[in-house]
Amino acid sequence: MKKPCSTQDRSDRSPVGVEVSGLSKKYGNQTVLRDVSLSVVPGEIFVIMGPSGSGKSVLLRQIAGLDSPTAGTVRINGLDPMNPETRDRFALALVFQAGALFNSLSVYDNLALYPLEHRLCPKKDIHDRVMRALKILSLENAAKKFPSELSGGMKKRVAIARALVMEPQLMLYDEPTSELDPVMSATISEIIATLKHEFQVTTIVVSHDRDLALTIGDRVAILMKGELRTVSTAAELRRVTDPDVVDFLNPQIDLKNPRYQKLEAL
Numbered sequence: 001m002k003k004p005c006s007t008q009d010r011s012d013r014s015p016v017g018v019e020v021s022g023l024s025k026k027y028g029n030q031t032v033l034r035d036v037s038l039s040v041v042p043g044e045i046f047v048i049m050g051p052s053g054s055g056k057s058v059l060l061r062q063i064a065g066l067d068s069p070t071a072g073t074v075r076i077n078g079l080d081p082m083n084p085e086t087r088d089r090f091a092l093a094l095v096f097q098a099g100a101l102f103n104s105l106s107v108y109d110n111l112a113l114y115p116l117e118h119r120l121c122p123k124k125d126i127h128d129r130v131m132r133a134l135k136i137l138s139l140e141n142a143a144k145k146f147p148s149e150l151s152g153g154m155k156k157r158v159a160i161a162r163a164l165v166m167e168p169q170l171m172l173y174d175e176p177t178s179e180l181d182p183v184m185s186a187t188i189s190e191i192i193a194t195l196k197h198e199f200q201v202t203t204i205v206v207s208h209d210r211d212l213a214l215t216i217g218d219r220v221a222i223l224m225k226g227e228l229r230t231v232s233t234a235a236e237l238r239r240v241t242d243p244d245v246v247d248f249l250n251p252q253i254d255l256k257n258p259r260y261q262k263l264e265a266l
C-alpha cells in the first residue's frame with residue numbers, strides 16, 4: 001500500500017497483531033462479554049461468529065477502541081486503542097454493521113469526509129485515494145450517487161471503500177454480507193480476501209455467514225453468550241463436538257420440538 005500522507009509519519013506499514021486478554025464488558029448489570037482472550041496474527045483473516053446478541057459487535061467496538069472494557073485489555077501491536085497519545089501509530093478502519101453512510105452526502109463525499117476533516121493529506125492526495133478506493137470496489141460510476149440511490153450490495157461496497165481510504169493496517173468488518181443475496185455475499189467475501197492479500201492488512205470479520213467464515217477465514221472464533229467457545233481453523237471447526245457450536249453451524253428445523261418455544265425472555 002502507498003505510504004500515507006498523514007501528518008504523523010507511520011513509517012511502519014506492516015500488518016498489526018491484536019491481543020485481547022481477559023476482556024469483560026458489562027452494561028449496567030448485564031454482562032455482555034466474559035473473560036474473552038484471543039490473539040490475531042498479523043496478516044490473517046480472523047472471523048468471529050456467534051448467535052445474535054452474543055456480543056460480537058461489542059467485542060469489535062472494544063478492539064476498535066470505541067468503547068472501554070469493564071475488565072481486561074485490548075492491545076494492537078502492544079498499544080491500547082483507547083489511548084489518544086498512541087492511537088495514530090497504527091491505521092485502523094471499521095466497516096460498521098449498518099454501513100453508517102451519511103445519507104446527505106454523495107458516495108465520493110462519504111469517502112473523502114474523514115480524511116478532509118482530519119487533514120490526513122493534501123486535497124489532491126485525498127482525491128487520488130478516494131478514486132483508487134472507488135476503482136478497487138468497482139464504484140467509479142457511483143461516485144456522484146447518494147446512499148438512497150444504491151442497492152444493499154453497493155452500500156456495503158461503499159462502506160468498504162470508505163474504510164480503504166484510511167489505508168488501514170487493521171480492517172474490522174461487522175456483518176459485511178448481512179442482507180445480501182448469496183452471489184453478492186460471495187462477491188464481498190472475495191473482496192475481503194483480495195484486500196487482505198493485496199494490502200497485507202490484518203482482518204477481523206464479524207459474521208453469521210458460514211460460507212464466508214469457512215472459505216476465507218484463516219481462523220474462526222465462536223462467541224456464545226459473551227464467552228469464546230472455540231478458536232479453530234475451518235478444518236478443525238468441522239470436527240468440533242461442542243453441541244451448541246454444532247447446532248449453531250448446522251441448525252436443524254424441528255417442528256416437533258421448536259426452538260422458538262425455548263427463546264429466553266429479554
Ligand SMILES: Nc1ncnc2c1ncn2[C@@H]1O[C@H](COP(=O)(O)OP(=O)(O)OP(=O)(O)O)[C@@H](O)[C@H]1O
Binds near residue numbers: 032051
Ligand atoms: N451500548 C450498549 N448499551 C447497553 N447494552 C448494549 C450496548 N451495546 C450492546 N448492548 C447489548 O449487548 C448485547 C450484545 O450486543 P451485540 O450488538 O454485541 O450483539 P451481536 O452479537 O453483535 O448481535 P447481532 O448478530 O444481532 O448483531 C445485547 O444484549 C445488546 O443489547
Ligand SMILES: [Mg+2]
Binds near residue numbers: 056174
Ligand atoms: Mg452485531
